[in-house]
Amino acid sequence: xxxxxxxxxxISIFVLVLAxxxxxxxxxxxxxxxxxxxxxxxxxxKETGLPLYEDNLSYGGRxxxxxxxxxxxxxxxxxxxxxxxxxxxxxxxxAASLVFIIYLVSKEIxxxxxxxxxxxxxxxxxxxxxxxxxxxxxxFSLIIPLNFLVIYFFLKTxxxxxxxxxxxxxxxxxxxxxxxSFILILGFLVYLLVVELENIGLEKWExxxxxxxxxxxxxxxxxxxxxxxxxxxxxxxWRNIPPQIQSLYFSRTSxxxxxxxxxxxxxxxxxxxxxxxFYKYRKKNIHFIISFIIAAFxxxxxxxxxxxxxxxxLGTFLVLLLSQFYMNFTFYIEKTRLSNLKKGIVxxxxxxxxxxxIIPSISYASIEVKNSVTDSDISALAWIRENTxxxxxxxxxxxxxxxxxxxxxxxxxxxxxxxxxxxxxQRYEDTRIIYTTQYETNAVSLLNQxxxxxxxxxxGAKKAYAIPRMSYVNEKKCFELVYDRDxxxxxxxxxxxxxx
Amino acid sequence: MKKNLLNEKTALVFVIVLAAIVLSMPLLFRxxxxxxxxxxxxxxxxxxxxxAISNDEGPGKDPLLVDERRPLLISPYHYMVSYLSRGIDxxxxxxxxxxxxxxxxxxxxxxxxxxxxxxYDLSLxxxxxxxxxxxxxxxYTLSTPLCLILFINLLxxxxxxxxxxxxxxxxxxxxxxxxFFGVLDTVITLVLILxxxxxxxxxxxxxxxxxPACALLLTFVPQSGLFxxxxxxxxxHNFFGRVVLELGSEYGFGFFVLLxxxxxxxxxxxxxxxxxxxxxxxxxxxxxxxxxxxxxxYLNFAMALLVAFAFDKFLKMKWQISIIRDMTLFxxxxxxxxxxxxxxxxxxxxGPDENVIVSLAxxxxxxxxxxxxxxxxxxxxxxxxxPVLMDSLFKGYDYKKRAFDSNSIxxxxxLENTKNILNKYEIRYIWIHKDxxxxxxxxxxxxxxxxxxxxxxxxxxxxNNTEVEIWEYESK
Numbered sequence: 001x002x003x004x005x006x007x008x009x010x011i012s013i014f015v016l017v018l019a020x021x022x023x024x025x026x027x028x029x030x031x032x033x034x035x036x037x038x039x040x041x042x043x044x045x046k047e048t049g050l051p052l053y054e055d056n057l058s059y060g061g062r063x064x065x066x067x068x069x070x071x072x073x074x075x076x077x078x079x080x081x082x083x084x085x086x087x088x089x090x091x092x093x094x095a096a097s098l099v100f101i102i103y104l105v106s107k108e109i110x111x112x113x114x115x116x117x118x119x120x121x122x123x124x125x126x127x128x129x130x131x132x133x134x135x136x137x138x139x140f141s142l143i144i145p146l147n148f149l150v151i152y153f154f155l156k157t158x159x160x161x162x163x164x165x166x167x168x169x170x171x172x173x174x175x176x177x178x179x180x181s182f183i184l185i186l187g188f189l190v191y192l193l194v195v196e197l198e199n200i201g202l203e204k205w206e207x208x209x210x211x212x213x214x215x216x217x218x219x220x221x222x223x224x225x226x227x228x229x230x231x232x233x234x235x236x237x238w239r240n241i242p243p244q245i246q247s248l249y250f251s252r253t254s255x256x257x258x259x260x261x262x263x264x265x266x267x268x269x270x271x272x273x274x275x276x277x278f279y280k281y282r283k284k285n286i287h288f289i290i291s292f293i294i295a296a297f298x299x300x301x302x303x304x305x306x307x308x309x310x311x312x313x314l315g316t317f318l319v320l321l322l323s324q325f326y327m328n329f330t331f332y333i334e335k336t337r338l339s340n341l342k343k344g345i346v347x348x349x350x351x352x353x354x355x356x357x358i359i360p361s362i363s364y365a366s367i368e369v370k371n372s373v374t375d376s377d378i379s380a381l382a383w384i385r386e387n388t389x390x391x392x393x394x395x396x397x398x399x400x401x402x403x404x405x406x407x408x409x410x411x412x413x414x415x416x417x418x419x420x421x422x423x424x425x426q427r428y429e430d431t432r433i434i435y436t437t438q439y440e441t442n443a444v445s446l447l448n449q450x451x452x453x454x455x456x457x458x459x460g461a462k463k464a465y466a467i468p469r470m471s472y473v474n475e476k477k478c479f480e481l482v483y484d485r486d487x488x489x490x491x492x493x494x495x496x497x498x499x500x
Numbered sequence: 501m502k503k504n505l506l507n508e509k510t511a512l513v514f515v516i517v518l519a520a521i522v523l524s525m526p527l528l529f530r531x532x533x534x535x536x537x538x539x540x541x542x543x544x545x546x547x548x549x550x551x552a553i554s555n556d557e558g559p560g561k562d563p564l565l566v567d568e569r570r571p572l573l574i575s576p577y578h579y580m581v582s583y584l585s586r587g588i589d590x591x592x593x594x595x596x597x598x599x600x601x602x603x604x605x606x607x608x609x610x611x612x613x614x615x616x617x618x619x620y621d622l623s624l625x626x627x628x629x630x631x632x633x634x635x636x637x638x639x640y641t642l643s644t645p646l647c648l649i650l651f652i653n654l655l656x657x658x659x660x661x662x663x664x665x666x667x668x669x670x671x672x673x674x675x676x677x678x679x680f681f682g683v684l685d686t687v688i689t690l691v692l693i694l695x696x697x698x699x700x701x702x703x704x705x706x707x708x709x710x711x712p713a714c715a716l717l718l719t720f721v722p723q724s725g726l727f728x729x730x731x732x733x734x735x736x737h738n739f740f741g742r743v744v745l746e747l748g749s750e751y752g753f754g755f756f757v758l759l760x761x762x763x764x765x766x767x768x769x770x771x772x773x774x775x776x777x778x779x780x781x782x783x784x785x786x787x788x789x790x791x792x793x794x795x796x797x798y799l800n801f802a803m804a805l806l807v808a809f810a811f812d813k814f815l816k817m818k819w820q821i822s823i824i825r826d827m828t829l830f831x832x833x834x835x836x837x838x839x840x841x842x843x844x845x846x847x848x849x850x851g852p853d854e855n856v857i858v859s860l861a862x863x864x865x866x867x868x869x870x871x872x873x874x875x876x877x878x879x880x881x882x883x884x885x886x887p888v889l890m891d892s893l894f895k896g897y898d899y900k901k902r903a904f905d906s907n908s909i910x911x912x913x914x915l916e917n918t919k920n921i922l923n924k925y926e927i928r929y930i931w932i933h934k935d936x937x938x939x940x941x942x943x944x945x946x947x948x949x950x951x952x953x954x955x956x957x958x959x960x961x962x963x964n965n966t967e968v969e970i971w972e973y974e975s976k
Contacts, residue, residue: 161820161821163824163825164821165823168823168827203820204819204820205820205821205824208819208820208821208824208825208828209821209824211828212824212827212828212831214829215756215828215831215832215835216831217840218755218756218830218835219756219834219835222755222835222838223748223838226746226842229746229747229748230746230747230748231748231939233740233741233747233748234740234741235745422939422943423943425942426943448946449944449946449947450944450946451945451946
């Protein structure tokens with residue numbers, strides 16, 4: 001069967017995106033810090049067939065709550081291929097598949113092949129999505145494409161109600177991967193509102209499907225996160241992330257930075273299109289996409305979602321709008337005197353996109369790869385595993401907590417999984433004090449409180465706390481330097497006691 | 501003529517059997533886990549009250565609160581249990597009386613709905629929702645006065661609504677027992693009677709008798725109160741935390757039930773005027789519930805009917821995609837049942853297990869006052885017969901001061917301060933349940949008092965099992 005021109009182009013885009021991704025991913029044998037929780041879960045599934053829910057290492061002992069389908073998928077493939085290879089390859093394949101999905105959705109919206117191809121090319125290089133799914137074994141690499149696949153089948157259900165079965169199957173799958181599917185539901189609910197307000201014409205089956213999805217996701221999350229609801233109450237929405245960290249997440253991303261991470265071209269074109277379709281034109285499919293943009297924006301504005309995830313969704317939805325923009329723009333050009341220059345203008349547009357999206361994607365990807373765990377970190381963590389008692393507690397900064405449990409196989413004091421941890425805020429603050437205080441007594445008192453045996457002081461810790469060294473550790477009475485290379489590891493020796 | 505799912509008699513049998521099964525489940529689960537003690541904490545306080553009555557101690561003072569002699573809170577329920585225990589083993593009475601009252605309450609609710617013109621299907625669905633509601637299970641599985649007060653209310657209203665003047669007159673006698681249960685229940689009942697009388701003119705005469713009589717009685721009877729369902733003043737719940745079961749509420753409603761009740765309320769507004777009564781009752785109870793968690797138990801009956809309205813609407817709606825209809829109904833039913841199952845399993849493990857009882861038996865042999873988290877107060881009083889610093893009855897003493905002092909002991913590493921407070925209340929033993937170390941009081945092993953216990957010679961661990969530690973304090 002001969003492939004058509006647009007199919008060849010589409011496959012070429014996919015291959016290009018995947019190739020660039022894999023090029024960066026395989027530049028280092030290691031992963032970024034936040035990959036290691038997932039890696040540990042995958043290893044555990046490989047060994048025992050079940051996820052690790054009761055962990056005696058994280059926070060010195062705790063229970064995890066999460067849905068493990070993503071980990072099972074990677075574990076399955078790692079039965080025949082090395083885990084490190086699978087963890088590099090599969091997430092990048094999932095992420096690159098967004099190219100096909102955006103093509104399908106764009107084609108459904110615009111009924112225009114060139115517009116769909118243009119959008120699919122853009123989708124391959126959304127900077128925030130590109131960089132954060134390259135080397136981090138990120139669940140978002142699968143969540144984002146699946147969400148858009150659900151949207152595709154929702155649109156297809158208008159033509160044929162049998163497509164609802166595929167939509168249901170995908171939605172169930174999403175539920176088993178990550179609770180981020182609530183963004184989809186919020187988008188659907190905003191869509192109901194928008195369509196009613198704009199009087200565009202809501203079909204009954206749309207209401208039925210959306211109400212069902214809402215009921216299902218609420219029930220499912222109530223069941224899975226039941227204990228977390230009991231412990232954290234409504235604060236579960238913020239995943240019990242300590243306020244200091246929440247404000248850090250949001251303060252790191254200015255509006256200019258956010259636009260840069262989404263892509264300047266999709267952002268500007270998206271804003272223009274939203275304005276046009278709210279005030280001038282009416283097209284149900286465009287209002288449908290705009291509803292999701294509104295939902296993502298509201299979640300970001302009210303800090304109900306972590307910035308990276310919100311920007312990924314926002315960026316991808318704006319790319320969908322871009323396909324409509326492309327179609328409108330090229331039709332407009334054809335009617336003007338510049339119709340002869342249409343190809344040139346499109347090339348200029350692509351060039352602008354290359355400069356504002358592809359280059360930033362590559363740049364961010366390079367930074368991500370550089371921020372991966374280094375070989376010296378791995379050596380230090382391996383040293384801990386081989387030279388310390390099995391029940392030792394190792395203090396590390398928040399970002400490196402999972403390295404302690406996954407590579408060193410030792411207990412940590414803190415990591416970035418905060419659900420069911422009642423004193424997360426206190427631990428974060430105490431860890432910061434331990435690293436930054438100038439007073440030995442303060443540090444020893446806190447170290448005693450958490451029964452810390454070793455302090456892990458890496459370049460990551462220096463960067464996290466903006467310190468070149470720890471002030472008090474030269475006091476050999478209480479701290480012994482047991483590992484001294486790029487990373488320093490100190491053994492704690494002292495204990496404070498009350499006067500009797 | 502539309503066929504009903506079951507005929508009326510079969511429906512009644514079904515209601516009885518369903519109520520019996522659901523209400524027996526917590527006890528059954530405990531039996532399967534070989535736990536013979538009662539579930540919950542509050543029943544243990546009521547057991548002591550019954551024991552005092554049986555020992556002819558009457559409405560006396562409670563000796564088991566440190567330094568205080570607050571009155572025992574007695575209600576007709578305690579007299580009823582005491583009386584029945586003369587012929588039947590008290591262990592059976594406290595377990596099966598609430599269940600029996602629950603079954604009768606479910607039947608009465610069904611009959612009342614039918615009597616007031618609610619359709620057969622709606623009545624049946626309402627009762628099923630009621631029986632599976634956590635509030636209903638709580639009220640009719642734990643041995644507390646709540647099961648009797650709700651039953652009396654239902655029976656009294658059922659008789660009041662009867663066409664027979666004789667039966668309506670009997671309802672007056674029943675209503676006159678309400679003041680003996682406490683102010684809150686009396687006020688709620690009188691408001692319900694008032695609303696009923698406004699809508700049913702022929703019952704106004706009875707209301708004119710009942711309301712003043714109850715109000716008068718209230719001023720003379722010794723005050724009791726169902727303290728358990730009053731807002732715990734020491735826990736600062738936000739609105740959702742109080743109302744929504746999944747967000748930590750002890751007596752609230754499941755999320756899906758709330759959602760369906762809202763849909764049902766909106767649906768009922770469009771229906772005929774005969775549902776106006778329920779809408780007004782519902783609104784009135786909502787107002788009470790804002791201030792008193794106790795009103796949730798009354799509100800529950802109205803919620804059940806509203807949820808039934810919602811289900812009825814779902815079933816009668818025309819759906820474009822049948823698979824979506826089926827799956828939506830399935831998920832909604834699962835959502836409602838989830839809170840039931842969740843509550844039953846929580847309830848089944850809420851009682852003292854073997855380790856707790858054995859530790860308290862050890863403590864019974866010792867002399868001295870006991871410090872522990874207030875939620876364990878009733879267990880310590882009941883099993884160990886020892887005075888506690890605080891329990892869950894926030895009446896008759898300055899609980900805020902005691903809570904402050906307790907927290908000072910729990911969270912301070914200052915030995916002198918801690919000893920001063922312990923000496924002030926003559927505390928001899930500290931009873932620590934493992935849940936207290938898992939977030940109920942402390943977050944980690946070296947926090948506050950835990951640090952002092954390990955490092956000070958004034959404290960000695962005298963008992964230890966997998967659930968409980970007991971430390972003896974002797975100032976040196």
